[in-house]
Amino acid sequence: MSLLKIKNLKTYFHTRAGTNRAVDDVSFSINKGEIVGVVGESGSGKSVTCHTLLGLLPQPPARVEGGTVTFDGGELLTLSHLRLREIRGKRISMIFQDPMSCLNPYLKIIDQVTEPILIHEHVSRQTAEARAIEMMKKVGIRDAELRAHSYPHEFSGGMRQRVMIAMALVTKPDLLLADEPTTALDVTVQARILKILHDLKDDLGIAVLFVTHDLGVVADIADRVVVMYRGKIVEQGNTRDIFEKPSHPYVKGLLACRPTLETQYQTLPTVDDFLQSEVGADGSFILSERTDAKKRLAGLQKQLKCEISDKDIPTTLLQVKDLKVHFHSGGGFLGKPRRTIKAVDGVDLTIAKGQTLGLVGESGCGKTTLGRAILRLQESKSGSVLYDENELTSLNRSEMLGFRKRMQIIFQDPYASLNPRQTIEQTLIEPMLVHKIGSNHSERRDRIVSLLEEVGLGSNFLLRYPHEFSGGQRQRISVARALAVEPEFIVCDECVSAMDVSVQAQVLNLLRELQQKRNLTYLFISHDLSVVKFMSDDMIVMKNGQVMESGNAEEIYKNPRSEYTRELLDAIPKSTLSG
Amino acid sequence: MLRFLIGRVLQGFLVLFALYTITFFLAKAMPGEPFTSEKNISAETKANIRKLYGLDKPIWEQYIVYPKNIITEGSFGISTSKGRPVIDIIAQSFPNSLMLGLCALGFAIGIGVPIGILSAVRKNSWIDWSCMAVAMIGICIPSFTIGPLLQIYVAAHIPGLKVAGWGNWEDILLPAFTLGLVSAAYLARLTRGGILEVLSQDFVRTAHAKGVSPTQVILKHTLRGGLLPAVAYLGPAFAALISGSFIVETIFQVPGMGQHFVNAATTRDEFLLLGLSLFFGLLIVVMNLLADLLTGLLDPRMRQSGGTD
Numbered sequence: 001m002s003l004l005k006i007k008n009l010k011t012y013f014h015t016r017a018g019t020n021r022a023v024d025d026v027s028f029s030i031n032k033g034e035i036v037g038v039v040g041e042s043g044s045g046k047s048v049t050c051h052t053l054l055g056l057l058p059q060p061p062a063r064v065e066g067g068t069v070t071f072d073g074g075e076l077l078t079l080s081h082l083r084l085r086e087i088r089g090k091r092i093s094m095i096f097q098d099p100m101s102c103l104n105p106y107l108k109i110i111d112q113v114t115e116p117i118l119i120h121e122h123v124s125r126q127t128a129e130a131r132a133i134e135m136m137k138k139v140g141i142r143d144a145e146l147r148a149h150s151y152p153h154e155f156s157g158g159m160r161q162r163v164m165i166a167m168a169l170v171t172k173p174d175l176l177l178a179d180e181p182t183t184a185l186d187v188t189v190q191a192r193i194l195k196i197l198h199d200l201k202d203d204l205g206i207a208v209l210f211v212t213h214d215l216g217v218v219a220d221i222a223d224r225v226v227v228m229y230r231g232k233i234v235e236q237g238n239t240r241d242i243f244e245k246p247s248h249p250y251v252k253g254l255l256a257c258r259p260t261l262e263t264q265y266q267t268l269p270t271v272d273d274f275l276q277s278e279v280g281a282d283g284s285f286i287l288s289e290r291t292d293a294k295k296r297l298a299g300l301q302k303q304l305k306c307e308i309s310d311k312d313i314p315t316t317l318l319q320v321k322d323l324k325v326h327f328h329s330g331g332g333f334l335g336k337p338r339r340t341i342k343a344v345d346g347v348d349l350t351i352a353k354g355q356t357l358g359l360v361g362e363s364g365c366g367k368t369t370l371g372r373a374i375l376r377l378q379e380s381k382s383g384s385v386l387y388d389e390n391e392l393t394s395l396n397r398s399e400m401l402g403f404r405k406r407m408q409i410i411f412q413d414p415y416a417s418l419n420p421r422q423t424i425e426q427t428l429i430e431p432m433l434v435h436k437i438g439s440n441h442s443e444r445r446d447r448i449v450s451l452l453e454e455v456g457l458g459s460n461f462l463l464r465y466p467h468e469f470s471g472g473q474r475q476r477i478s479v480a481r482a483l484a485v486e487p488e489f490i491v492c493d494e495c496v497s498a499m500d501v502s503v504q505a506q507v508l509n510l511l512r513e514l515q516q517k518r519n520l521t522y523l524f525i526s527h528d529l530s531v532v533k534f535m536s537d538d539m540i541v542m543k544n545g546q547v548m549e550s551g552n553a554e555e556i557y558k559n560p561r562s563e564y565t566r567e568l569l570d571a572i573p574k575s576t577l578s579g
Numbered sequence: 580m581l582r583f584l585i586g587r588v589l590q591g592f593l594v595l596f597a598l599y600t601i602t603f604f605l606a607k608a609m610p611g612e613p614f615t616s617e618k619n620i621s622a623e624t625k626a627n628i629r630k631l632y633g634l635d636k637p638i639w640e641q642y643i644v645y646p647k648n649i650i651t652e653g654s655f656g657i658s659t660s661k662g663r664p665v666i667d668i669i670a671q672s673f674p675n676s677l678m679l680g681l682c683a684l685g686f687a688i689g690i691g692v693p694i695g696i697l698s699a700v701r702k703n704s705w706i707d708w709s710c711m712a713v714a715m716i717g718i719c720i721p722s723f724t725i726g727p728l729l730q731i732y733v734a735a736h737i738p739g740l741k742v743a744g745w746g747n748w749e750d751i752l753l754p755a756f757t758l759g760l761v762s763a764a765y766l767a768r769l770t771r772g773g774i775l776e777v778l779s780q781d782f783v784r785t786a787h788a789k790g791v792s793p794t795q796v797i798l799k800h801t802l803r804g805g806l807l808p809a810v811a812y813l814g815p816a817f818a819a820l821i822s823g824s825f826i827v828e829t830i831f832q833v834p835g836m837g838q839h840f841v842n843a844a845t846t847r848d849e850f851l852l853l854g855l856s857l858f859f860g861l862l863i864v865v866m867n868l869l870a871d872l873l874t875g876l877l878d879p880r881m882r883q884s885g886g887t888d
């Protein structure tokens with residue numbers, strides 16, 4: 001008998017703008033001791049499904065419109081608040097995406113981990129604390145007795161997620177709902193957390209509903225997979241079956257569009273290569289496979305990465321030597337003694353004209369600081385940055401301005417990096433005005449229109465504001481803004497990290513296409529090794545502000561020389577089961 | 580912790596010294612002198628009086644002598660209008676203002692915080708709307724309106740309550756209420772905002788997912804963070820409440836410190852003015868320090884930057 005059975009579940013959001021069918025007729029089940037992965041991009045309804053089970057959605061605007069959820073023989077959706085509270089945290093626990101914000105910053109770890117026990121079981125505080133510490137040890141928190149009495153901000157992201165898991169499992173629930181539990185973490189940390197979850201599942205015999213946008217993660221951990229798209233389940237089945245012979249075009253697209261270490265395409269396939277959607281008479285979507293999908297793929301296959309040897313001998317555009325950026329904390333009036341953080345600690349790198357240098361590393365390794373220091377958005381302590389044979393570090397503001405036109409940056413978060421109070425036109429015209437490009441307004445406007453077309457947006461977007469666009473569209477606008485001054489060098493700082501894989505593929509394709517067309521040079525910063533490999537000619541691996549390894553990207557992936565690179569490569573979730 | 584405290588105390592002295600400097604030169608820049616409006620006195624007598632108070636010395640010397648006397652003799656000068664040591668005037672009137680302020684603060688917290696919590700929990704309901712409307716009115720109506728209204732409609736009808744006066748414990752109720760009303764209204768709004776802010780955070784959802792009851796979610800998980808804005812406001816507000824309000828103390832005939840602030844300015848009593856200003860500044864500095872310590876107590880993340888280990 002299945003532990004949890006969801007049947008025809010419908011959760012809608014009723015807002016002034018209309019009704020959003022977030023979860024639309026979803027049915028699946030989970031057996032005891034099983035891990036089921038629910039996969040989908042943002043807005044697919046995967047998290048909403050998860051939250052509906054425990055009644056955690058704000059109502060209104062959310063409303064369960066129909067369906068049943070049977071848990072261990074009883075109906076969940078019609079339970080009173082009181083009865084539901086008896087299940088929450090006792091029989092069904094939940095862990096969330098962002099361990100930074102999901103723990104209460106005002107309470108000690110021990111108080112938060114013991115809380116579920118004290119609420120649901122009549123045991124003494126001592127017993128509860130002993131059990132909490134035991135569970136914290138089980139999820140790999142060292143010196144648990146000591147650390148239990150600290151506060152969340154004294155823990156790293158990975159450690160906080162372990163605390164979350166300990167807190168969820170301390171009551172030995174039957175079912176764990178895991179809502180993107182590793183998305184906010186580095187790959188090596190993610191690999192450790194996944195292993196902990198997998199081991200504990202066997203150890204405690206719990207079932208896990210694992211919600212994620214990353215098919216690769218699911219392949220590693222789930223017994224079965226449910227793929228959701230726009231509120232509906234498009235395919236479900238055994239993990240192996242889904243990965244080896246997906247039947248739905250969306251799933252095929254999803255599997256294909258994620259760059260892997262084996263990807264040899266010049267251009268990534270996107271979901272649109274497989275799937276076409278039409279709006280039906282009742283306003284719902286009808287999804288069907290493209291008849292020409294095979295032909296499209298074959299077309300992509302032909303454009304294998306062209307060898308570098310075809311090109312002329314590249315000339316060096318940027319050369320960085322022994323660059324150091326240090327930050328100081330403390331040292332205020334009678335404050336703590338100054339502490340120096342060596343964010344970038346003696347980095348050398350060279351980028352040839354028209355090529356891409358990939359820069360990988362985990363959060364806090366100094367890769368973003370390095371990118372900013374090269375553009376002098378961050379002053380460096382020492383070292384040299386030679387751009388086209390000019391030393392940038394000694395230039396003053398006005399001398400630097402000329403180089404700002406030639407060097408641009410695209411940031412990670414397309415939501416935060418566009419001014420919400422400027423229209424797209426204003427956003428794109430501003431850099432042109434600064435660098436005196438175009439003689440009058442209509443000339444500049446014409447340039448903007450052609451820029452927007454180049455990044456795949458229409459000119460009818462000119463007068464709109466950023467909030468009216470999706471994440472992928474905003475990042476296209478950011479690309480257009482960088483291109484507005486016709487630069488030759490662009491720093492892409494984690495510019496696809498916040499995106500769904502299908503959107504990521506589109507933006508990556510755009511960046512490559514632009515590179516070819518305009519002979520651009522990229523410094524491509526990312527924590528995702530597969531993406532970096534897809535984009536780069538050469539690459540460097542950074543850790544703690546220092547370069548661990550550098551060289552030809554292809555070579556590094558085949559024969560990683562440093563221990564750290566090997567660790568990073570091993571931590572990547574496999575996208576295929578064959579490996 | 581100790582390092583933090585020492586730093587803040589030194590910072591406080593700097594603030595007080597800056598305050599002294601500004602007040603001193605502003606007082607000197609005021610037209611006229613302490614004795615210009617007095618009765619007709621001979622130039623000789625006037626010069627003697629000026630000498631008595633040390634006003635005949637060069638301005639720079641006066642600027643240095645005043646703080647020197649504070650440190651060496653604990654003397655804040657002698658009031659030129661009252662002829663008594665400034666410190667005595669403060670010692671006599673401050674306890675009354677302090678009592679009044681403490682009661683006002685009690686009213687403010689006792690009324691404001693619960694209303695704020697209630698409003699936040701019942702967000703966008705009629706309870707919320709009406710609480711916030713009342714709070715807005717509380718902020719808008721000046722105390723010289725509320726005071727007389729209370730005198731006419733409350734004091735006159737309830738036996739035992741006097742319209743004005745000072746001496747029995749019940750005399751404190753009406754002025755304290757009048758004085759605390761504005762703070763109560765601000766506190767209600769700040770508490771509501773603070774709690775709503777915390778309620779929207781992810782960890783509140785975590786608490787619900789653990790099966791924590793709604794009451795406990797508020798009391799245990801939300802209140803500490805939600806009260807932070809109110810605490811930050813309370814520091815300076817408390818200093819203002821206990822240092823006396825001229826209007827409220829005048830309406831209800833409370834022999835507090837408020838009247839002296841106004842009198843010192845109108846009579847050009849510069850020693851009283853300096854003494855009161857420094858005293859008020861000291862209160863603000865101390866209360867802000869207390870508010871910061873309380874913030875650190877509520878929010879463990881603040882302790883780190885405060886310098887604890």
